[in-house]
Amino acid sequence: MARRLVRGLVALVLFQTILFALIHSLPGDFASIAGAFGGRAARAAIQHRLGLDEPLGRQYLDWLWRVAHLDFGESFFYSPERVTDVLLARAPRTLLVFLSAAVLSYALGLWLGKQVAWRRGGRLELATTVASVAAHTSFAPWLGFLALNIFAWNLGWFPYQNLINFNHWLEADISVDAILLRMVISAGLIFAAGLSSAVTVRRVRQRGRRLAVRAMIIFASLLACFTWWARSGYASLALDVSAHLALPLGTVVLLSFGETLLTMRATMLETMGADHVTAARARGLPESSLRDRHVARVAMLPVLSRLLLSLPFVLVGSLVIERVFFWQAMGQVLFNAIEYQDLPLIVGVLSLVGALVLLSHILLDVLYLILDPRLRYG
Amino acid sequence: MAELQSTLSQPLASQKNKLRRQQAEDSWQLFRGHRTGMIGLALIAIFTLLAASHPMLMSTVWDRRRYDPIVGFDMAYFPHPSPPSIEHLLGTDNYGRDVLSQLLFGARVSFGVGLTAGLVAAVLSTLLGGAAGFIGGQIDQLLMGLADVAVLMPAPVVLLIFGLLVRMEWPAMGILYGLLTGAGAQAIIVKSQTLALRAKPYIEAAQAAGGGRLHIFRRHVLPGLLPLTAVNLFLTVVGAVLTESLLSYFNRTRVDLSWGTMIWLGQETFRRHTMEGQWHAILPPALAIMLFCSAFYLVGRALDEVLNPRLRAR
Numbered sequence: 001m002a003r004r005l006v007r008g009l010v011a012l013v014l015f016q017t018i019l020f021a022l023i024h025s026l027p028g029d030f031a032s033i034a035g036a037f038g039g040r041a042a043r044a045a046i047q048h049r050l051g052l053d054e055p056l057g058r059q060y061l062d063w064l065w066r067v068a069h070l071d072f073g074e075s076f077f078y079s080p081e082r083v084t085d086v087l088l089a090r091a092p093r094t095l096l097v098f099l100s101a102a103v104l105s106y107a108l109g110l111w112l113g114k115q116v117a118w119r120r121g122g123r124l125e126l127a128t129t130v131a132s133v134a135a136h137t138s139f140a141p142w143l144g145f146l147a148l149n150i151f152a153w154n155l156g157w158f159p160y161q162n163l164i165n166f167n168h169w170l171e172a173d174i175s176v177d178a179i180l181l182r183m184v185i186s187a188g189l190i191f192a193a194g195l196s197s198a199v200t201v202r203r204v205r206q207r208g209r210r211l212a213v214r215a216m217i218i219f220a221s222l223l224a225c226f227t228w229w230a231r232s233g234y235a236s237l238a239l240d241v242s243a244h245l246a247l248p249l250g251t252v253v254l255l256s257f258g259e260t261l262l263t264m265r266a267t268m269l270e271t272m273g274a275d276h277v278t279a280a281r282a283r284g285l286p287e288s289s290l291r292d293r294h295v296a297r298v299a300m301l302p303v304l305s306r307l308l309l310s311l312p313f314v315l316v317g318s319l320v321i322e323r324v325f326f327w328q329a330m331g332q333v334l335f336n337a338i339e340y341q342d343l344p345l346i347v348g349v350l351s352l353v354g355a356l357v358l359l360s361h362i363l364l365d366v367l368y369l370i371l372d373p374r375l376r377y378g
Numbered sequence: 379m380a381e382l383q384s385t386l387s388q389p390l391a392s393q394k395n396k397l398r399r400q401q402a403e404d405s406w407q408l409f410r411g412h413r414t415g416m417i418g419l420a421l422i423a424i425f426t427l428l429a430a431s432h433p434m435l436m437s438t439v440w441d442r443r444r445y446d447p448i449v450g451f452d453m454a455y456f457p458h459p460s461p462p463s464i465e466h467l468l469g470t471d472n473y474g475r476d477v478l479s480q481l482l483f484g485a486r487v488s489f490g491v492g493l494t495a496g497l498v499a500a501v502l503s504t505l506l507g508g509a510a511g512f513i514g515g516q517i518d519q520l521l522m523g524l525a526d527v528a529v530l531m532p533a534p535v536v537l538l539i540f541g542l543l544v545r546m547e548w549p550a551m552g553i554l555y556g557l558l559t560g561a562g563a564q565a566i567i568v569k570s571q572t573l574a575l576r577a578k579p580y581i582e583a584a585q586a587a588g589g590g591r592l593h594i595f596r597r598h599v600l601p602g603l604l605p606l607t608a609v610n611l612f613l614t615v616v617g618a619v620l621t622e623s624l625l626s627y628f629n630r631t632r633v634d635l636s637w638g639t640m641i642w643l644g645q646e647t648f649r650r651h652t653m654e655g656q657w658h659a660i661l662p663p664a665l666a667i668m669l670f671c672s673a674f675y676l677v678g679r680a681l682d683e684v685l686n687p688r689l690r691a692r
Contacts, residue, residue: 133675
């Protein structure tokens with residue numbers, strides 16, 4: 001494990017080196033963009049302020065030192081805000097879309113994949129395969145546009161675009177981000193309750209009772225969340241945000257569940273012929289138990305690794321979708337940064353994506369150690 | 379007995395060729411039985427025909443001034459965008475250009491960027507992963523360190539941000555996409571496959587028979603990696619085409635016209651008239667992207683299932 005961490009760290013340093021080299025191999029430097037209209041003296045002043053007049057080696061060490069402290073300097077577009085603050089301020093908004101989309105699409109894909117593989121052949125399989133391939137290969141902005149057109153314009157079910165409806169917020173004494181943060185926390189709590197319920201009911205033998213216990217735990221957590229929101233008095237604001245969240249979230253889920261479904265289906269089919277499944281069937285175990293406990297649990301391992309590896313792509317999808325729906329978050333920051341050539345911000349976003357990928361890889365190794373007994377005892 | 383005699387009397391090279399042809403035929407038979415894979419293959423064939431038909435149509439039936447995908451304009455129709463008609467089967471866009479002509483032209487760009495990226499990624503991942511797994515030691519460490527770094531740079535993000543620094547033509551985009559995906563995750567997968575291959579008894583047999591390292595790699599390891607290479611190729615095409623369309627949609631490329639640009643233009647007609655838009659201008663490129671990517675995805679998946687014996691059994 002320690003070796004894995006060291007390797008990750010080395011990769012991170014190399015990654016930053018490449019970024020540094022890239023930025024410095026560009027024609028001009030930070031100052032030539034920032035001081036384009038200020039003449040030579042202004043340019044020299046900016047160069048001095050950004051430390052660009054120092055030798056390259058010194059600059060490189062400075063760069064690494066600052067990155068290690070999560071300091072990417074001052075954003076050009078959002079000046080005088082620091083890049084880290086700009087990104088942090090918008091993190092809850094993106095996290096709400098990105099994390100819930102990831103969880104929802106994985107849950108949907110795993111469950112559907114399981115069902116489809118179990119009933120192999122026939123129309124159901126063909127229909128789900130076609131649907132998931134079509135969703136997976138759809139062009140993200142187009143799918144967002146279609147969702148807007150159908151559900152917001154023609155059917156009028158959801159408000160279109162933007163984060164909130166300002167009319168509801170005129171008298172609010174709380175910021176959007178504070179509400180969003182609370183929503184992230186409560187969604188996380190409900191998710192944790194669902195996960196822990198699955199773990200706790202393992203000891204319960206009877207199937208009917210198991211389901212009842214699970215339903216009770218999830219219901220209790222939902223109830224607790226609802227009462228908390230109702231008592232806080234911000235429920236209507238949260239509802240407003242949720243209504244605006246529905247379409248972008250749905251689109252990202254639609255874009256990313258297909259891959260999970262297809263992978264899950266393939267690994268399920270692979271596992272279904274294994275000897276231990278035949279043995280379990282010969283013992284007379286019910287089909288649902290065979291499916292869930294003997295096939296799905298084994299089949300899930302390789303799918304899990306694919307999932308974590310596809311996490312950055314879900315992030316990209318949600319950033320683009322944020323842009324399409326004018327969900328003012330990190331996607332907007334990224335596109336603004338590109339539009340206005342905000343180099344420090346771009347470096348910040350790239351570093352963030354890199355760190356996320358590294359984190360998911362390390363998480364994957366840890367998860368494998370926990371979930372696959374062969375690695376622990378082998 | 380006589381048959382065996384006659385086979386044995388043939389030279390070894392022709393025997394090998396015969397065997398190889400037999401293998402290819404078997405794989406093809408298996409692939410033909412794969413329903414969705416065949417659908418994908420048919421779609422790829424159709425798109426190839428479409429892409430090839432554009433230059434032919436331009437030089438024969440279509441008048442260059444009216445049907446050019448980039449600078450064409452039809453004065454007989456007003457206003458633009460005009461709905462589908464006999465002369466413009468899919469109508470025209472806001473600039474008075476024929477949508478069908480644009481669609482066919484876009485197919486060429488998609489094929490170009492997709493196949494470039496796919497080939498680069500497949501060759502690179504096979505070479506890097508194969509070398510790392512087969513040679514091992516310091517080379518392995520070095521190449522896997524490289525892969526670790528490449529993995530940290532997801533190609534769509536890097537390309538999107540690179541669009542700011544340099545607006546790229548499609549070949550550059552395809553090569554960059556291929557390099558980033560091929561050196562990263564795919565190389566790691568190929569390496570683990572190589573390790574599995576190296577443990578096979580026939581490799582040991584080849585070593586015992588005195589085969590050199592290069593010979594063993596070329597004749598015994600590489601053929602085992604080819605299925606994975608093919609799968610990588612097809613799956614990379616999907617990502618590359620989607621990324622190119624995304625970049626073109628946001629106007630971050632130097633590609634004159636691709637399906638992504640067409641979707642953006644089609645969407646513009648909607649913004650102007652709010653509710654009512656020109657579906658004939660936006661639906662064809664959107665469906666084309668979906669079908670094109672689905673085709674390559676389906677063939678990649680089918681190859682994975684056909685060439686992977688563990689999945690094939692059922």
